[in-house]
Amino acid sequence: MLDAGRHPLIELLAYSQVERVSRENGGFHVEITRKARYVDENICNACGDCVAKCPTKVPNAFNMNLDERRAVYLYFDQGIPSVMTIDPDYCRYLKDGKCGVCAKVCEKGAVDFEQKSRGATLDVGAIVLATGLTVFDPTPLTQYGYGKIKNVITGLEYERLINATGPTGGHLNRRSDDQLAHRVAYVQCTGSRDLNYCDYCSSVCCMCSIKDAMLGREHDPESVSYIFHTDLRNVGKWFQRYQTRGEEEYGINFVRGRVAEIAEGPDDNPVLWYEDTRTRKVEKLMVDMVVLATAALPSPDAAALGDMLGVEVDRYGFVVTDDAAPADTSAEGIFACGFCKGPCDIPESVAQASAAASRASELVLSGAPVGKR
Amino acid sequence: MFEKAIRETKAYYCLECGICTGSCPVSRLNPQYSPRIMVERALLDDDETMLSEREVWDCLTCGTCSARCPSTVDFNEFTRAMRIGARESGFEGVDTHAGILRALMELEARRRGRRDISWVADDLRVSSRGKVLFFTGCLPYYGVVFSELGVDTVGMANSTIRLMNACGVRPVVSRDERCCGHDLYWTGDRDSFKKLARKNLKMIEESGARTVVFACPECYAMFSQIYPKFVGKIGFDMMHISEFLVSHVESGRLSFGEKESRVTYQDPCRLGRFLGVYEEPRALLGSVPGLELAEMPRVRSEALCCGSSAWVGCTRINKSIQLERLSEAADTGATTLVTSCPKCNIHLSCAAKDKDTDGGIEISFLTDVLSDALAGGTES
Numbered sequence: 001m002l003d004a005g006r007h008p009l010i011e012l013l014a015y016s017q018v019e020r021v022s023r024e025n026g027g028f029h030v031e032i033t034r035k036a037r038y039v040d041e042n043i044c045n046a047c048g049d050c051v052a053k054c055p056t057k058v059p060n061a062f063n064m065n066l067d068e069r070r071a072v073y074l075y076f077d078q079g080i081p082s083v084m085t086i087d088p089d090y091c092r093y094l095k096d097g098k099c100g101v102c103a104k105v106c107e108k109g110a111v112d113f114e115q116k117s118r119g120a121t122l123d124v125g126a127i128v129l130a131t132g133l134t135v136f137d138p139t140p141l142t143q144y145g146y147g148k149i150k151n152v153i154t155g156l157e158y159e160r161l162i163n164a165t166g167p168t169g170g171h172l173n174r175r176s177d178d179q180l181a182h183r184v185a186y187v188q189c190t191g192s193r194d195l196n197y198c199d200y201c202s203s204v205c206c207m208c209s210i211k212d213a214m215l216g217r218e219h220d221p222e223s224v225s226y227i228f229h230t231d232l233r234n235v236g237k238w239f240q241r242y243q244t245r246g247e248e249e250y251g252i253n254f255v256r257g258r259v260a261e262i263a264e265g266p267d268d269n270p271v272l273w274y275e276d277t278r279t280r281k282v283e284k285l286m287v288d289m290v291v292l293a294t295a296a297l298p299s300p301d302a303a304a305l306g307d308m309l310g311v312e313v314d315r316y317g318f319v320v321t322d323d324a325a326p327a328d329t330s331a332e333g334i335f336a337c338g339f340c341k342g343p344c345d346i347p348e349s350v351a352q353a354s355a356a357a358s359r360a361s362e363l364v365l366s367g368a369p370v371g372k373r
Numbered sequence: 374m375f376e377k378a379i380r381e382t383k384a385y386y387c388l389e390c391g392i393c394t395g396s397c398p399v400s401r402l403n404p405q406y407s408p409r410i411m412v413e414r415a416l417l418d419d420d421e422t423m424l425s426e427r428e429v430w431d432c433l434t435c436g437t438c439s440a441r442c443p444s445t446v447d448f449n450e451f452t453r454a455m456r457i458g459a460r461e462s463g464f465e466g467v468d469t470h471a472g473i474l475r476a477l478m479e480l481e482a483r484r485r486g487r488r489d490i491s492w493v494a495d496d497l498r499v500s501s502r503g504k505v506l507f508f509t510g511c512l513p514y515y516g517v518v519f520s521e522l523g524v525d526t527v528g529m530a531n532s533t534i535r536l537m538n539a540c541g542v543r544p545v546v547s548r549d550e551r552c553c554g555h556d557l558y559w560t561g562d563r564d565s566f567k568k569l570a571r572k573n574l575k576m577i578e579e580s581g582a583r584t585v586v587f588a589c590p591e592c593y594a595m596f597s598q599i600y601p602k603f604v605g606k607i608g609f610d611m612m613h614i615s616e617f618l619v620s621h622v623e624s625g626r627l628s629f630g631e632k633e634s635r636v637t638y639q640d641p642c643r644l645g646r647f648l649g650v651y652e653e654p655r656a657l658l659g660s661v662p663g664l665e666l667a668e669m670p671r672v673r674s675e676a677l678c679c680g681s682s683a684w685v686g687c688t689r690i691n692k693s694i695q696l697e698r699l700s701e702a703a704d705t706g707a708t709t710l711v712t713s714c715p716k717c718n719i720h721l722s723c724a725a726k727d728k729d730t731d732g733g734i735e736i737s738f739l740t741d742v743l744s745d746a747l748a749g750g751t752e753s
Contacts, residue, residue, distance in 0.1 A: 142673065259392075261396055263671075273396070275409065277391045281404065282397075282401050282407075
């Protein structure tokens with residue numbers, strides 16, 4: 001990501017919204033809104049002096065709202081471009097004209113409260129869609145008690161907790177009492193492979209939960225994990241070996257059976273009810289924490305974007321591509337890669353991105369206008 | 374012989390994930406009983422031996438498994454198909470209450486006689502023809518059987534009428550009403566069920582009613598979900614008494630007087646998981662000043678069944694489920710467990726009595742609670 005940020009031939013338009021795309025002169029005319037950051041991107045060097053002094057606390061969306069950030073913030077540490085943004089919904093100066101402390105402490109004078117959102121246009125020869133994914137909200141699966149039982153969290157919340165830059169500094173602390181969780185259960189297929197919600201397999205969650213469980217053991221030698229699954233779909237190079245290693249070296253117990261219900265036991269400990277389909281017995285298991293491996297969905301705006309571009313999307317909102325030309329969408333000159341076209345993991349997304357970029361450059365470098373190849 | 378049932382219930386979609394068996398309140402107590410394994414055996418053509426087994430009759434038809442099934446297999450209908458098959462092969466369930474309740478239902482399917490409605494309290498107003506009909510179901514009959522438990526089902530019917538009167542409605546209570554057929558349907562007696570359904574629809578047509586109000590969620594579920602499958606489109610509106618009353622509370626026509634108490638509420642399988650009516654009974658309880666609703670951990674679509682259904686099976690397992698629910702209810706600190714299904718009321722009252730817990734939680738029917746609050750509130 002940093003490479004892309006530094007590349008001389010890549011212009012990044014982050015914090016921007018594509019408003020309209022029209023076909024012009026054999027290419028595309030793109031109208032964009034560049035949202036006001038209230039910070040000059042060319043001057044700010046993300047030193048963080050403003051953040052240290054900003055008095056306004058805001059739920060931190062990047063950390064799954066598990067902690068707070070300030071009204072002036074860096075979306076996340078490795079994000080590009082590495083510049084601060086002022087959140088107009090919370091900033092005291094932008095709302096009431098009081099405060100302005102960030103502007104006072106910024107030695108470079110990068111804060112600009114007068115900045116306005118502005119339009120921009122681009123004329124391009126090809127477009128690549130890479131709108132990614134969002135995750136399923138497990139609240140409707142009331143049997144799992146998400147939102148009600150404190151120590152039932154989602155995989156993404158776990159990722160933030162176990163991350164050194166996360167809200168707990170990388171400690172897997174429980175939401176209820178801030179104590180380390182040693183026994184963790186992973187509930188696979190939460191919303192996936194379920195005709196009531198997402199009838200497809202999200203494909204990345206099995207490997208993701210194994211990785212999470214391994215990380216748990218690396219952070220805490222007493223960690224024991226249980227992965228409740230329909231069947232493990234670890235299809236890929238060395239994936240099976242990874243699973244075996246998890247079982248043999250990282251204290252992972254694989255249980256064949258989907259979790260039926262999660263109840264709240266004593267001390268805020270979640271209690272899982274399930275049938276172990278190998279022994280054919282109904283069991284219950286009390287753990288310190290439950291991680292729901294939630295289904296992955298296409299980005300919520302994918303369908304609207306498809307409409308705007310005249311790109312066909314399926315009933316889920318995934319961009320439809322041609323099996324024989326997997327980077328090509330239904331609209332000529334528009335390509336797609338990654339999760340926006342269907343469930344795939346990171347290596348697969350990277351490969352697809354290369355394919356889409358190649359297809360786009362083929363078109364652009366040929367010099368031929370779209371439609372006249 | 375199960376091919377049709379497998380097709381209609383989508384059992385072939387089964388992922389063998391075990392959510393059904395893990396969810397089943399019976400399976401948790403009885404390792405012999407497993408919805409997943411029943412489906413598996415049916416798919417493996419082992420259905421002939423299954424039909425003679427006791428487990429065919431163990432399902433509570435509470436619908437928890439199907440509500441959670443990722444493949445949306447309709448296990449209730451699967452159970453019903455098994456029971457039809459079992460009956461045809463000469464196997465029957467164990468009728469509780471010495472079969473008297475089944476005899477009553479079968480009698481209503483066969484006989485021509487009319488019902489006696491002298492049970493309607495003298496101060497209440499009912500009519501024989503009109504726009505709104507109150508379908509009383511088995512309430513008038515159950516009084517004889519269950520009064521020893523302290524369950525007054527006739528009183529439940531009367532309090533329902535009293536509340537409707539308070540809304541300015543004088544409901545039709547028909548002498549030609551029949552059992553809705555719920556229990557016969559779920560125990561696999563198709564013929565008697567169909568006879569009852571036809572008689573009831575004819576009765577409603579003749580009454581001139583445009584709206585039918587039910588105090589029993591089983592009747593309501595049969596009319597709105599099952600009858601249309603067998604007898605075609607229903608030409609009148611249907612609602613549970615809680616839905617009927619809520620609209621009158623909202624319009625300001627109905628209000629309640631002060632009633633200090635802490636109650637908890639049992640979601641009946643039919644009203645909840647089957648029909649999705651969760652909020653109306655709670656809204657009604659909430660509209661009684663001074664009445665506080667304390668919820669159990671498992672509520673709404675996750676509510677635990679009252680432990681028995683269709684008068685087949687009353688074993689240690691059923692009793693354990695009921696006692697578990699009663700202890701959940703008592704843990705809320707409520708003095709009263711309010712139910713909106715007469716069957717829940719009967720089953721839980723029976724368990725409470727067996728348990729012989731003096732000073733344990735009291736079990737009350739929704740319309741009784743509301744009608745009591747009415748007396749304090751409107752007579753002033």
